[in-house]
Amino acid sequence: MAKSLDAQLTITAPVDLSAYDSRATTGFSGKKDDAAKHLAEMGKELSDLQEKLFAGGRAESSNARVLVVLQGMDTSGKGGIIRHVAGLVDPQGLTITSFKKPSPEELEHDFLWRVERALPGPGMIGVFDRSHYEDVLIGRVRQLAPPEEIERRYSAINDFEQAFTDSGGVIIKCFLHITADDQAERLAARLDDPSKHWKYNTGDLDERMLWGDYQRAYALALERCSTAHAPWHIVPSGRKWYRNWAVAALLLEQLRALDLEWPVADFAVEAERARLATM
Amino acid sequence: MAKSLDAQLTITAPVDLSAYDSRATTGFSGKKDDAAKHLAEMGKELSDLQEKLFAGGRAESSNARVLVVLQGMDTSGKGGIIRHVAGLVDPQGLTITSFKKPSPEELEHDFLWRVERALPGPGMIGVFDRSHYEDVLIGRVRQLAPPEEIERRYSAINDFEQAFTDSGGVIIKCFLHITADDQAERLAARLDDPSKHWKYNTGDLDERMLWGDYQRAYALALERCSTAHAPWHIVPSGRKWYRNWAVAALLLEQLRALDLEWPVADFAVEAERARLATM
Numbered sequence: 001m002a003k004s005l006d007a008q009l010t011i012t013a014p015v016d017l018s019a020y021d022s023r024a025t026t027g028f029s030g031k032k033d034d035a036a037k038h039l040a041e042m043g044k045e046l047s048d049l050q051e052k053l054f055a056g057g058r059a060e061s062s063n064a065r066v067l068v069v070l071q072g073m074d075t076s077g078k079g080g081i082i083r084h085v086a087g088l089v090d091p092q093g094l095t096i097t098s099f100k101k102p103s104p105e106e107l108e109h110d111f112l113w114r115v116e117r118a119l120p121g122p123g124m125i126g127v128f129d130r131s132h133y134e135d136v137l138i139g140r141v142r143q144l145a146p147p148e149e150i151e152r153r154y155s156a157i158n159d160f161e162q163a164f165t166d167s168g169g170v171i172i173k174c175f176l177h178i179t180a181d182d183q184a185e186r187l188a189a190r191l192d193d194p195s196k197h198w199k200y201n202t203g204d205l206d207e208r209m210l211w212g213d214y215q216r217a218y219a220l221a222l223e224r225c226s227t228a229h230a231p232w233h234i235v236p237s238g239r240k241w242y243r244n245w246a247v248a249a250l251l252l253e254q255l256r257a258l259d260l261e262w263p264v265a266d267f268a269v270e271a272e273r274a275r276l277a278t279m
Numbered sequence: 280m281a282k283s284l285d286a287q288l289t290i291t292a293p294v295d296l297s298a299y300d301s302r303a304t305t306g307f308s309g310k311k312d313d314a315a316k317h318l319a320e321m322g323k324e325l326s327d328l329q330e331k332l333f334a335g336g337r338a339e340s341s342n343a344r345v346l347v348v349l350q351g352m353d354t355s356g357k358g359g360i361i362r363h364v365a366g367l368v369d370p371q372g373l374t375i376t377s378f379k380k381p382s383p384e385e386l387e388h389d390f391l392w393r394v395e396r397a398l399p400g401p402g403m404i405g406v407f408d409r410s411h412y413e414d415v416l417i418g419r420v421r422q423l424a425p426p427e428e429i430e431r432r433y434s435a436i437n438d439f440e441q442a443f444t445d446s447g448g449v450i451i452k453c454f455l456h457i458t459a460d461d462q463a464e465r466l467a468a469r470l471d472d473p474s475k476h477w478k479y480n481t482g483d484l485d486e487r488m489l490w491g492d493y494q495r496a497y498a499l500a501l502e503r504c505s506t507a508h509a510p511w512h513i514v515p516s517g518r519k520w521y522r523n524w525a526v527a528a529l530l531l532e533q534l535r536a537l538d539l540e541w542p543v544a545d546f547a548v549e550a551e552r553a554r555l556a557t558m
Contacts (some may be wrong), residue, residue: 055477083369090362197544198334265476
């Protein structure tokens with residue numbers, strides 16, 4: 001494509017979420033029915049590049065590593081992306097961290113403590129299902145910390161992310177954008193299908209009541225924490241097939257840009273061949 | 280199939296590994312070219328059952344969990360199985376643990392300490408790339424512990440595994456059987472392909488020199504630790520496509536046997552529907 005999807009989906013401040021179409025298919029040139037085929041084709045290349053990334057980490061020849069941050073309201077598709085996009089690569093090279101309500105131990109530390117511990121190591125692709133952004137989202141909406149602490153966190157996050165990217169990390173931050181109507185439709189579908197009841201949480205409706213507050217908290221977080229080293233992308237997520245395609249495409253672009261090489265042997269290949277031949 | 284693959288591959292004592300054909304295709308009725316298609320078809324069912332398993336764990340309605348233990352000489356295909364078989368299910372429901380040389384901290388504890396911590400929780404499928412069996416394999420061959428300690432470990436392992444299965448866990452233990460010739464061929468292929476050099480370790484040849492000792496240590500471990508609650512399977516692994524198919528089939532059989540059900544809603548569905556409708 002002429003312009004990278006990264007460039008097309010990166011936010012521009014100021015952010016007005018209501019101006020974004022959740023059902024847009026930005027950058028996707030095919031038809032809906034082609035999406036699964038496109039995704040499978042990307043899967044092949046993603047899987048190859050991920051192996052190279054992993055090899056570099058294993059051989060200690062590269063410090064490259066990738067973090068995908070998934071944020072969005074309930075039903076926006078964080079789990080679906082893990083299943084359908086992260087599921088395209090070797091699970092050996094993946095770490096998935098689902099951030100829940102902080103534990104008492106986690107609360108004793110700075111909000112970034114548990115996040116630091118979950119960062120992917122060299123060669124790995126880490127996926128955050130929710131993240132440190134919760135501390136300026138639900139943290140702000142539910143007033144879980146004093147205003148000045150919430151305020152401090154935006155720049156703390158920017159510094160934290162910069163340290164990660166300065167040392168060879170790549171961060172892909174995706175806000176999965178849906179509307180309140182999209183969510184209502186999906187929650188109703190969950191209620192209608194007994195095989196989806198386990199995904200339903202009565203607390204979800206409590207958060208839904210604060211939809212406007214969350215949208216404002218998101219807009220602020222996206223504005224304050226979209227940086228050159230770690231931009232925020234708004235991924236239209238009203239169509240599941242597009243959402244999956246888009247996140248896969250963002251990941252693929254970043255992996256390609258790393259110009260990964262196979263690690264060079266740190267042993268004498270001929271000598272090993274000779275030794276093996278005697279056995 | 281009439282007889283389960285589980286029954287066909289479960290070992291019978293005494294174990295004489297040299298009597299097993301590493302290129303057998305036990306239980307596979309198609310042709311090699313069909314294997315990828317069979318695997319993809321199994322993938323669909325595996326993925327569905329895994330979601331049910333995961334749902335039960337998430338809803339705290341079931342304690343079921345599955346542990347796949349992969350053991351075998353270098354190049355036998357532990358990594359390949361993780362990529363091609365574990366990769367068929369949602370990575371969110373997977374934990375992969377690769378057991379390396381124990382750390383100083385791990386050595387301060389009983390050999391099962393680090394293993395216990397890595398067991399899959401409710402709803403999860405755990406895969407062990409090497410395992411507690413190393414402590415009676417390399418442990419025995421390299422005399423890393425006194426003989427009486429090695430001896431003690433077989434029954435310690437049996438007790439440990441029984442505690443896991445008694446509490447709702449299922450263990451699928453796979454010994455990936457290859458011959459010394461199979462290994463020589465694969466190591467030579469790695470040396471010939473620069474994109475595989477990162478997988479090559481000069482220490483592998485040191486272990487290869489002790490092939491006979493390892494085969495004896497394996498035979499002993501398989502005999503002593505194949506129990507009714509956690510039998511050992513010998514998976515012929517001279518053909519990669521068969522090996523992948525067989526481990527997927529063993530996993531599928533066990534998941535089917537769990538008779539998994541979707542968790543029942545722990546909330547009033549109608550009341551939630553009514554509440555959602557007002558928002």
